[in-house]
Amino acid sequence: xxxxxxxxxxxxxxxxxxxxxxxxxxxxxxxxxxxxxxxxxxxxxxxxxxxxxxxxxxxxxxxxxxxxxxxxxxxxxxxxxxxxxxxxxxxxxxxxxxxxxxxxxxxxxxxxxxxxxxxxxxxxxxxxxxxxxxxxxxxxxxxxxxxxxxxxxxxxxxxxxxxxxxxxxxxxx
Numbered sequence: 515x516x517x518x519x520x521x522x523x524x525x526x527x528x529x530x531x532x533x534x535x536x537x538x539x540x541x542x543x544x545x546x547x548x549x550x551x552x553x554x555x556x557x558x559x560x561x562x563x564x565x566x567x568x569x570x571x572x573x574x575x576x577x578x579x580x581x582x583x584x585x586x587x588x589x590x591x592x593x594x595x596x597x598x599x600x601x602x603x604x605x606x607x608x609x610x611x612x613x614x615x616x617x618x619x620x621x622x623x624x625x626x627x628x629x630x631x632x633x634x635x636x637x638x639x640x641x642x643x644x645x646x647x648x649x650x651x652x653x654x655x656x657x658x659x660x661x662x663x664x665x666x667x668x669x670x671x672x673x674x675x676x677x678x679x680x681x682x683x684x685x686x687x
Contacts, residue, residue, distance in 0.1 A: 522549035522583030522631065549583025552576045552629045552636025556588065556610065559627070559642040566647050567617045573610045576629050576636060583631035588612075595622035595643065620648035654683065 525547065530540040558574040571592075575585050590612040591601040602623070605612035617623065624641040654671035662668050669685050 521547055522581070523547050549631050549633050551582060551631055551634040552580060552585065553582055554580025555637045555639040556627045556629050557639070559625070559639055561642065561644045563646075564613070565653065566619065568613065568615045569617060569623075569644060569646075571612045571614070571625055571627070571642075573627050573639065575610060580636075581629070581631070582636075583633065585629045585631060587630045588627050589630070589635070590625060590627040592623055592625045594618075595624050598624070617646050619646050621646050 523546065525545050527543045527545065528540045529543075531538040554576040556573040556576055558572075560572045562570045562572065564570055571590055573588070573590075575581060587606055587608050588610060590605045590607065592603040592614050593601050603614045605614070612627075622643060622645045624643050626638045626641045628638050629636045653674070655674055657669070657671040659667050659669045671683070673680065
């Protein structure tokens with residue numbers, strides 16, 4: 515009798531009779547071990563600002579030896595650091611990425627994430643702190659350009675709503 519400690523693993527057993535002539539026909543049985551809730555948190559948390567008020571949070575699954583089964587989903591929670599009593603955003607996703615929109619300028623946020631198997635939630639990751647910029651202006655929408663001669667180009671765009679008054683745009687080549 516063997517004991518197996520790998521949760522959520524599919525084992526294949528092959529059994530055959532052996533005589534002096536060699537091994538006989540094999541019987542094959544595949545048995546999965548039960549899954550458990552993850553024993554470790556998601557890892558490699560990172561932040562990527564898509565615009566000043568939109569952030570993509572990325573992470574990796576828990577370490578393989580701590581997954582204890584197949585990770586079915588993640589829950590990512592975003593909090594304001596100054597008021598950590600309730601999340602300002604929560605995403606349930608099946609991939610290791612979540613996007614949060616409408617962040618306030620010049621504000622510190624923290625986020626953590628948990629992995630879930632069929633047996634429940636694992637421990638939360640460490641918190642990662644991010645800070646939005648002060649007075650950041652988003653890029654204009656629907657930027658287009660048209661060559662009007664061999665040496666000139668006409669550029670136009672749609673302005674974006676902003677918390678602050680935009681006093682101009684800068685066009686760079």
